[in-house]
Amino acid sequence: MKTFFTLFLLFLRIVCFSQEKYNSENYIVTLDDIKSTTFLKDSTANALVIYEQGKSHVDRNEYHLITVIKRKIKLLKREGFDNANIVIPLYITKTRYEEVESILATTYNYVNGKITKTQLEKKDIFTEAYDENHTLIKFTLPNIKEGSVITYSYKLISPFMFNYKSWNFQSEIPKLYSEYNASIPANWDYHVKLIGGKKLFKNESVIEKRCLEVSDGSYADCSNSMYVMKDIPAFIKENYMTTKSNYLARIEYELKTFQDFQGQISNYAKTxxxxxxxxxxxxxxxxxxxxxxxxxxxxxxxxxxxxxxxxxxxxxxxxxxxxxxxxxxxxxxxxxxxxxxxxxxxxxxxxxxxxxxxxxxxxxxxxxxxxxxxxxxxxxxxxxxxxxxxxxxxxxxxxxxxxxxxxxxxxxxxxxxxxxxxxxxxxxxxxxxxxxxxxxxKPGKASTYFYKADLNFEDDQNLTGTVNTKYTGYHAIDTKKRYFSNKEAYLEDLENKSPYIEINDYEVENNILENPDFQETYTIDYDLNTNAESIYLNPFFKIFFSENPFKLQERTYPIDFGYPDNYFYMVQINLNNKYEVIEKPKEIMISLPNNTGSLRLSCSLLNNSVMLMMKVEFKESIYPPEYYPYLKEFMAKVVDTQKNSIILFKKI
The missing domain is CATH 3.10.620.30 (C8orf32 fold)
Structure with missing residues (x-):
């Protein structure tokens, strides 16, 4: 029976994959492109680039940079319809400008057993002035539906050889195949930068003889390069990162020198x-x-x-x-x-x-x-x-x-x-x-968030006591901005985050803006609102992390906190001989690889008081992508730790 179910599941998987026969080899739309309805490698994807290609070369007559772009996209879900809104930015100056030609766009659908094609009309292509240096060409693919395949192509003509056309292999949706071809005459010498850390599937270069010629017989050879990436995951923004442009897989060019056919060299790359x-x-x-x-x-x-x-x-x-x-x-x-x-x-x-x-x-x-x-x-x-x-x-x-x-x-x-x-x-x-x-x-020291509470059980079964918090570094900066910008809103927010706790006697120590730290003291009254014999008490009155900020299956870019970070939580609850502890949180001590961070939790009983302490420490400002699964598991444990309860039983 076990063997049967294993074979059955394997059969289902083969059937599912058989539904995904995307043609990622060329620009031609196939029946399988249209009929495929899923993308199993990323079930969250709402659209998919099946195939895209860019080809850049220098025009033999005007010496303009010509780039022809072709792209074939599958719209998997309604949320992916934005990928049918195409914007082509054109750079302009007072004397020169980029332009676009030969825009062709088609939507393919499968209706009643037949493939239908809807062409973009010229009247639906719009030009919009964006700023003094940019014009936008806009159009939207017609008749799109869930399951549509859209294709579009255009020719970009640029007089700005200083900026050779860059190419993004990665975007917000996954791509099966992305190819860029660059033909660069020897007159132009560029720094070539591959950004994003992803490996090329293909990186080939050949020399084309006499690709440029002038009337006096002078000529130049071209370096023709092909760059290909396959199965490129979508770039998904997540917490603790800098701008996505640091990590998107792409190729960029920076002009170093230009040599004209008379032999004169102009240097653009400076020391x-x-x-x-x-x-x-x-x-x-x-x-x-x-x-x-x-x-x-x-x-x-x-x-x-x-x-x-x-x-x-x-x-x-x-x-x-x-x-x-x-x-x-x-x-x-x-x-x-x-x-x-x-x-x-x-x-x-x-x-x-x-x-x-x-x-x-x-x-x-x-x-x-x-x-x-x-x-x-x-x-x-x-x-x-x-x-x-x-x-x-x-x-x-x-x-x-x-x-x-x-x-x-x-x-x-x-x-x-x-x-x-x-x-x-x-x-x-x-x-x-x-x-x-x-x-x-780099910041000179770690930023800390320290929370300390001393509480007592009163006769009315309420927990009352004093809370002291201290913020240093960037925690202090953020808190000072919120407090000094609007003190009433700050206090209201503090109370709203603790709906069952009443806050009184609020004070700020050294209540001046120039103080590098921020310290506050207040009393709390926590209404347990129960007459039960036993109480499940969550001792975390302040939650540092309510949810795990790391949710991706895989993250290919660094986890950048910006600064080393520490969180301390201490609470002492005097039971006043009214309760006895039936169960308390177990001790936890875990570390990130190479001792770059740690989580510690301890809970003890002393003189009829519960003493609980938690410390979360991130020793590094930036963690490489290899640490992501460890950080994800680590943060899951931190979130789970703050849900611990102490079980108290009322004494007779």
């Missing part, structure tokens, strides 16, 4: 020595960094007269925080003006932090600016300079041998800390005299 020289004379960076500031006019006397360097630097930092407002602009190489900032009291990130730099420099503090890219902007290329990838500027101050990262744009950030958006692995320190260098951007 850091060249970049440093350019930044030194740049009106938005070097010129602003060298501007003198009227120290005595800007700062109050008590800051000017401070003799201790650390106290003086801290006071200058807090002065900039409290007197100048960041306008939320990230363009660090545009509209930077200390003069305008002093007048308007508002400016972009470069203006504010260059002012901070210059004030500290005038005060005799050793300071340097640091260029970086924020978490949402993406990781920086380190093998060669790509100055356009930087979108943020901070300051490094070194005092008595200790270095501090400073950012004056956020009044909630303490001296030596950075906004969370800046925690993106590394930055470039600008020393315009001695040359720039890479620097790690």
């Amino acid at each position: 850091w020595e060249t970049v440093d020289k350019e930044l030194k004379i740049d009106k938005n960076i070097g010129k602003q960094l060298s501007k003198s500031v009227d120290f005595d006019e800007i700062l109050p006397a008590h800051i000017i007269n401070e003799s201790d360097p650390l106290k003086k630097a801290t006071a200058i930092y807090q002065f900039v925080q409290n007197n100048f407002t960041w306008n939320e602009e990230f363009q660090i190489f545009k509209d930077v003006s200390i003069k305008d900032l002093l007048k308007e009291k508002s400016g972009n990130v470069s203006s504010i932090n260059i002012l901070l730099h210059n004030l500290l420099d005038t005060a005799g503090i050793d300071v340097k600016p640091i260029l970086l890219s924020t978490r949402e902007n993406g990781l920086i290329t380190t093998i060669f300079p790509v100055i356009s990838e930087f979108n943020y500027l901070i300051v490094q101050a070194t005092i008595n041998g200790t270095s501090y990262f400073l950012d004056g744009t956020d009044k909630f950030i303490s001296f030596g800390d950075l906004p969370f958006r800046c925690l993106n692995q590394f930055g470039r320190t600008l020393d315009l005299k001695n040359g720039s260098d890479w620097i790690d951007i």
